[in-house]
Amino acid sequence: MSFLDIVLGKPLATSDERAEQIGTSAGIPIFGLDALSSAAYGPEAALTLLIPLGAAGIAYIVPVSASIIVLLTIVYFSYRQTIAAYPGGGGSYTVATENLGTFPGLLAAAALMIDYILVVAVGISAGVGALVSAVPSLQPHTLALCVGILVIITIVNLRGVREAGIAFMLPTYLFVGSLLIAIVIGLFKTVLAAGHPTPVVASPPAALPTVTAVSLWMLLQVFSNGCTAMTGVEAVSNGVRAFREPTARNAQRTLTVIIGLLIVMLAGIAYLIRAYGIAATDPGQPGYQSVLSMLVAAVAGRGWFYYVTIGSVLIILSLSANTAFADFPRLCRAVAQQNFLPHAFGFRGRRLVYSYGIVVLAILAAVLLILFRGVTDRLIPLFAIGAFLAFTLSQAGMVGHWRRVGGRGAIHSMIVNGLGAVATGTTLVVVLVAKFTAGAWVSALLIAGLVATMLWVRRHYSQVALETHSSSPLEVATLGPPVVVVTIQEWGKIAQRALQFALTLSPDVRAVHVATEDETNALQEEWKNVAEDPVKKAGGTPPKLVTLSSPYRLILRPILDYVLETEKAHPDRQIAVIVPELVEKHWYHYPLHNQRAEMLKALLLVHGSDRIVLINVPWYIEA
Amino acid sequence: MSFLDIVLGKPLATSDERAEQIGTSAGIPIFGLDALSSAAYGPEAALTLLIPLGAAGIAYIVPVSASIIVLLTIVYFSYRQTIAAYPGGGGSYTVATENLGTFPGLLAAAALMIDYILVVAVGISAGVGALVSAVPSLQPHTLALCVGILVIITIVNLRGVREAGIAFMLPTYLFVGSLLIAIVIGLFKTVLAAGHPTPVVASPPAALPTVTAVSLWMLLQVFSNGCTAMTGVEAVSNGVRAFREPTARNAQRTLTVIIGLLIVMLAGIAYLIRAYGIAATDPGQPGYQSVLSMLVAAVAGRGWFYYVTIGSVLIILSLSANTAFADFPRLCRAVAQQNFLPHAFGFRGRRLVYSYGIVVLAILAAVLLILFRGVTDRLIPLFAIGAFLAFTLSQAGMVGHWRRVGGRGAIHSMIVNGLGAVATGTTLVVVLVAKFTAGAWVSALLIAGLVATMLWVRRHYSQVALETHSSSPLEVATLGPPVVVVTIQEWGKIAQRALQFALTLSPDVRAVHVATEDETNALQEEWKNVAEDPVKKAGGTPPKLVTLSSPYRLILRPILDYVLETEKAHPDRQIAVIVPELVEKHWYHYPLHNQRAEMLKALLLVHGSDRIVLINVPWYIEA
Numbered sequence A, B: 001m002s003f004l005d006i007v008l009g010k011p012l013a014t015s016d017e018r019a020e021q022i023g024t025s026a027g028i029p030i031f032g033l034d035a036l037s038s039a040a041y042g043p044e045a046a047l048t049l050l051i052p053l054g055a056a057g058i059a060y061i062v063p064v065s066a067s068i069i070v071l072l073t074i075v076y077f078s079y080r081q082t083i084a085a086y087p088g089g090g091g092s093y094t095v096a097t098e099n100l101g102t103f104p105g106l107l108a109a110a111a112l113m114i115d116y117i118l119v120v121a122v123g124i125s126a127g128v129g130a131l132v133s134a135v136p137s138l139q140p141h142t143l144a145l146c147v148g149i150l151v152i153i154t155i156v157n158l159r160g161v162r163e164a165g166i167a168f169m170l171p172t173y174l175f176v177g178s179l180l181i182a183i184v185i186g187l188f189k190t191v192l193a194a195g196h197p198t199p200v201v202a203s204p205p206a207a208l209p210t211v212t213a214v215s216l217w218m219l220l221q222v223f224s225n226g227c228t229a230m231t232g233v234e235a236v237s238n239g240v241r242a243f244r245e246p247t248a249r250n251a252q253r254t255l256t257v258i259i260g261l262l263i264v265m266l267a268g269i270a271y272l273i274r275a276y277g278i279a280a281t282d283p284g285q286p287g288y289q290s291v292l293s294m295l296v297a298a299v300a301g302r303g304w305f306y307y308v309t310i311g312s313v314l315i316i317l318s319l320s321a322n323t324a325f326a327d328f329p330r331l332c333r334a335v336a337q338q339n340f341l342p343h344a345f346g347f348r349g350r351r352l353v354y355s356y357g358i359v360v361l362a363i364l365a366a367v368l369l370i371l372f373r374g375v376t377d378r379l380i381p382l383f384a385i386g387a388f389l390a391f392t393l394s395q396a397g398m399v400g401h402w403r404r405v406g407g408r409g410a411i412h413s414m415i416v417n418g419l420g421a422v423a424t425g426t427t428l429v430v431v432l433v434a435k436f437t438a439g440a441w442v443s444a445l446l447i448a449g450l451v452a453t454m455l456w457v458r459r460h461y462s463q464v465a466l467e468t469h470s471s472s473p474l475e476v477a478t479l480g481p482p483v484v485v486v487t488i489q490e491w492g493k494i495a496q497r498a499l500q501f502a503l504t505l506s507p508d509v510r511a512v513h514v515a516t517e518d519e520t521n522a523l524q525e526e527w528k529n530v531a532e533d534p535v536k537k538a539g540g541t542p543p544k545l546v547t548l549s550s551p552y553r554l555i556l557r558p559i560l561d562y563v564l565e566t567e568k569a570h571p572d573r574q575i576a577v578i579v580p581e582l583v584e585k586h587w588y589h590y591p592l593h594n595q596r597a598e599m600l601k602a603l604l605l606v607h608g609s610d611r612i613v614l615i616n617v618p619w620y621i622e623a
Helices: A003-008 A024-040 A042-048 A051-085 A092-102 A101-134 A135-161 A164-192 A216-230 A247-276 A291-300 A304-337 A355-372 A376-382 A387-404 A411-468 A492-504 A523-538 A556-569 A587-592 A597-605 B003-008 B024-040 B040-048 B051-085 B093-102 B102-134 B136-159 B164-192 B214-229 B247-276 B290-299 B304-337 B355-371 B376-382 B385-405 B412-469 B493-505 B522-537 B556-569 B587-592 B594-609
Strands: A485-486 A508-513 A544-549 A575-583 A612-622 B483-487 B509-515 B544-549 B575-583 B612-620
Touching: A024 A042, A024 A101, A024 A216, A024 A247, A024 A304, A042 A051, A042 A216, A042 A247, A042 A291, A042 A376, A051 A216, A051 A247, A051 A411, A092 A101, A092 A387, A101 A135, A101 A304, A101 A355, A101 A387, A101 A411, A101 A485, A101 A597, A135 A304, A135 A355, A135 A556, A164 A247, A164 A291, A164 B102, A216 A376, A216 A387, A216 A411, A216 A544, A247 A291, A291 A304, A304 A355, A376 A411, A387 A411, A411 B493, A411 B587, A485 A492, A485 A556, A485 B136, A485 B544, A492 A508, A492 A612, A492 B412, A492 B483, A508 A523, A523 A544, A523 B355, A523 B587, A544 A556, A556 A575, A556 A597, A575 B214, A575 B594, A587 B412, A587 B556, A597 A612, A597 B575, A597 B612, B024 B040, B024 B102, B024 B164, B024 B214, B024 B247, B024 B304, B024 B612, B040 B051, B040 B214, B040 B247, B040 B290, B040 B376, B040 B575, B051 B093, B051 B214, B051 B247, B051 B385, B051 B412, B093 B102, B093 B304, B093 B385, B102 B136, B102 B290, B102 B304, B102 B355, B102 B376, B102 B412, B136 B304, B136 B355, B164 B290, B164 B304, B214 B376, B214 B385, B214 B412, B247 B290, B247 B385, B304 B355, B385 B412, B483 B493, B483 B556, B493 B509, B493 B575, B493 B612, B509 B522, B544 B556, B556 B575, B556 B594, B575 B587, B575 B594, B594 B612
Parallel strands: A485 A508, A485 A575, A508 A544, A575 A612, B483 B509, B483 B575, B509 B544, B575 B612
Antiparallel strands: A612 B612
16 A cells, blocks of 8 residues: 555446435534625624724724625525526636637636635634634644645545535534534624623733724725635635536525525624624734634634534534635646646546646645745635625626526616626626735736636647647558667666667667766777677668767767757658667656656757657667 | 856867866975865864863863864874875875775765765864854845855855856965964964963953863863864875876875865964863854854954955855865766766766766765754764764775885885874764764764765666676577557547558557547447558558447556556567547647646556557647
C-alpha cells in the first residue's frame, strides 16, 4: 500500500460511480451549508464597521439587517424561478452563457471562481475566529490553524466525499438548532426583562466613540459588509439535478427552508445584538471575540451549551469551505470543456474527483489566508463582489430566458427575475463603490484578469487545434531514410549498441565525438578497426566518425550545433539523433555519472525542429 | 551578455591557460596565507579554554605557545625535506599513496578535505569575529556576514583567480606588518614598564575563576586548541611546481619565511597576552571581543592603527578560506582521477577552474557555518584533527620514501621525518582524546565516512567499467527490425508524423491508444480509412490499432504495461516506443498542455530494459 493510497484512498474505477439522489432533508446541509453559515460572519462583518460609533452604533444593526433580509427575499423568488426553468442545473455560468452570450458567461464564471476561493478563505478563518474566541490561548496560532484545516479539507476532498450528505447533516442541524435555541432563549429573556435583559456573561464594553454622527456613507459600508451573509444562496440552483423526483419541486422546497432559516437567524441575531448591547471587538487583536461567541455567552452563559454552539460554528464554517471544494472544480471543468481553461481541469483523478481544480483552489485559498494572516475581517471587503456579480448576471440571464421562451406567465416571471437583477445589481454597485478602496478593487481586478486569461486560453487552444488538426489519411510518402547522428563518448558496449540500432535505421550514420582535453585520440585510431571494417565486410555503408573540437570544454553545445547544421544541410530529410544513456539502478549512483544524456535530450527538444527525432538507447547498469 | 557571463566572467578557452612561475615574495602570500592567518585564531582558541581559571589562567598561554612553537619547528624541518624529495608537488595524498599505499593515501585525502572545509568555515567565522569586535553593533548579524563573505569568495573562485598572487600580497604583508608593529610596540612598552605595561584601552576584566586548580587534562585541551595555529603549514609542499627555478630551493625559502613569521607572531602574541593580562571573552555572546582586538587596543589604542590591523585580520582570514578554495578542488580532482570520487570533480568549468569542487566546498562550508551559527569557538574542536592526520601520514610516508630511495643521507632524512611523524602523530592522539567528546568525534566520523565513500565509489566505477567495457569490434548482427509501439491520442498531424516515422522503422507497427471516459470510438472507426488502407495501397504492412482500456482513467500505466508485455512476448527483438510530443514555444503555455509525453518518457526509462528504445518525435507549436 503506497503512501498515496493511505492519504488519498485506493483508486476508484470509473464504473464505480453512482448517481446520488437526494431529498429535502439531505439537500439542506449539502446545498444550504454555505448560505446558512454566512449567518456566522455576515452580522459580525457589519457590526465591526460600527465600532467607531461606540455603544451608540449597535442599534444600527437592526435596520441594516432588515434591508438585507428584504434583498434576500427578492433573490429567493428569483432563484425559485431559475430552478423551475433549469431542472438540469442552472448555475450562473450556464444561465449567463445561454441567455446573454459568451462574455457575460465568462464574467459570471470568473466572479464565481473568485467567490469560491473567498468562501474557502473566509469560512476557515471565521471558523478559526470562533475557536480562538472560545480558547483565547490559541489566538497567536490563528494562521497555522487556518492552514491546517485547509490541508485536512483538501485531503478529504481529494479522497472524494461520497457520503457527504450524511456527514454534513449532523453539524448543520446542530448549528441551526443551537443558534435557534439561543435566539429563542434570548428573545424570551428580553421580553421578560422588558427589553433590557441582563447578560449571563457580560461582553466587553463597547469602545469609546471616535465618530459622533453616523453618515450615509458609513451605513452603505455596513450594509455592504452585511451582504456577505447572502453568499452561497445560489448553490441549490446549481445542483438541481442531484434531487430526486420531482426534481424542481424538491429543490424549490429545499431553497425555501434554507432561506427561511437564514432570515430567522439574521433577524434574531440582529435583534439580540441590540437588546444585549453587544459591540464588536477589534479582529486580529488579542482579546478578540466573535460576535456570536459574545451573544451566546450573554444569553446562556459559558456552559456546555456555549461550547456546543461554538463547536458547531467552527465545524459548519469549515464545512462551508467544503461546499466551494465541491463547486469550484465542477465549474472549472465546465469552463475547461469549452476550452477556456486548461484541459487538466477536466480530468478526474484516482478518486473520481477533479483533482486539479481541488488543488488549485487549495493553493489559491492558502495564498489568501497567508496574505491576510487568517483574519476574516481583512478578507470581507474582497468578498460579496463575486457573489453579487454572479447573482446579477444569473438573474439578468433569466430575464433573457423568459423573453426567449415567451408564453403564459413569461411577463410575470420576467418581472420577478428583473426585480432580482435590479436589486442585486444595485447592491453590486453599492458594494463595489463602498468597498472599492478597502479591497473590492482586488476582486474586480482578479475577475477582469481571469476573464482575460480565459479568452487567451481559448485562443491558444484554437490555434493549436488549427495547427495540428487533420482528418486526411496517412500519406505514405517516399520518406527517405533519416540522417542518423549517434553521440559517442568512448568505445564500449554502450556505443556498440547505439551504433547497431543506428545501422538498422539508415545507411547514413555519423558517430559524433567531442574531443576534450582529457581524452586521447584513441577513438579515432581504433574507429576503422572496430566500426568501419566490420560494416564494410557485411556489405553495409560504414558509419563516419565526426570529431568535434571544443575550445571551451563544453560537451553538449558542439553536439547541438552539429545537429542543427546537419538539419540545415539536409532540408529534405529527417535527422535522427541517437543518445545512448547509462541509467543508474539506484538513486545514490546518480552523482557518480554525468547527466549529459538527459541534458542533451532536453537541449535538443528545446532547440530542435520538427525534423529532428530523438532516440534514446538506454543501458541499465547492474552495479 | 548572459547573466552567467556577468557573474562568472566570459568562458575561457583551454588554450588560454598559461603556467604561472612565482618567486618567494609572491609565494609567501599564496601559500603562506592559510598558515599565517592561523595566528589570528590559534592563540585565542587556547585562551578561551582558560576562561574558567579567571585571571590566574592567562599565564598558561606562554608554556602552551612554547610547546606549539617547538612542534612547529619539527614540522618545518620535516616539510623542508618533503619539498626537496617531491619537486613535482608532494601533497599528503600523493606522498601517503606512493609510499604507504592506497588506504593511507585515502585517509590523508579525507583528512585534508575535512581540514579544507573547516579552514573555510573557521577562516570566515574568525574574520567576522574580528569585524564584530571592531563594530559591536554587527554582532547579531554574525551568521549573515559569514554566509555573505562565503558567497563572494565562491563567485570569485568560480571566475578563477588568475592574478591571485598580487591581490593577496598587499593584505598579507599588511597583516604581518601591522601585527609585528603591534608586537614590537607592546614589547617596548612592557620593557619600559618593567613587565607591567598600562593598556591604552583596558580589555574587559577576566571572569571570576570557577575552577581553582589547573589540571593536566585542562592543559592538554588548551594545547589541542592552540594547535589549530599550525593548520595550513603543508601548503608549500603541495604547490612546489608553481615556483620558478630553482624550484625546490625557492619553495624551501618560502617555507622558511612563513614558519619564521608564524613563530615570531605566536611567541609575541603569547608574551603580550600575559604582560597585558588579557583574558578571552565568551564567544558568541554579546560583548564578545577577539583576543587580537583587545591586544591591539591595549597596545596602541583604538586609533587608525587599530582599524588597519583589524581590517587586515578580516581580509586575511577571508583570504585564508580562499586557500582552501584553491586546494580542495585540486585534491578532489586528483582523487577523482583515481576513480575514488565522482568524475565530475575532474571537469574544468568555463573559467578553467574545477567548478564542481568549488561548489561542493562552498555548500559544505555553508552547512558548517549555519550549523554552528558562525561562531569560531564551536568549530575549533573539529579542527586540527584533519590537519594533524595529514601531517602524520605525510611524514610517515616520507620515512618510507627515504627507506625506498636509500643512499647517502637517507638515514639522516629518515630521522628528521620520523621525528616529525612521531611529534605530529602524538599531537594527533592528544587532540583526538582531549577534544573527542567536544567535537573531534565528528571529524573522525566524517573522515571515516569519507574514506568508506571513496572506496565505494571506486568499486562502483570498476563494476560499471567491467559491465560496459568492450574493445571488440562492432557485431553487424542480423538485427531484425524492432517492434514499434506508437502512442496516439487522437488522429491529427502529430499522430500522422509519428506513424510515418514508425513505418520507416519496421513492418510491425502498433498504434496504442488508451480509451478514457471522455473519448469516443472515433479513432477505431476511422483507423481503416486513415491508416490501414493508405499503407496497404502503398504495398506496406498496415499498422495495427491497439485500444487499451483504463478503468482507473490512468493514461500512462496501461501504455507502460503494454510495452513491458510486448517486450516479454518478443525476447529476441528490440521494442521501439515512439512518443509524439507537443513542444510549447513559450513557458506560459506549459500549464495548458498535459505533460504526458515527458512523464511517459521518464516512466519508460525507469521501468524499461536494455531492449526498449525510446523515440521522441516532437511537434513544435507556433501559436
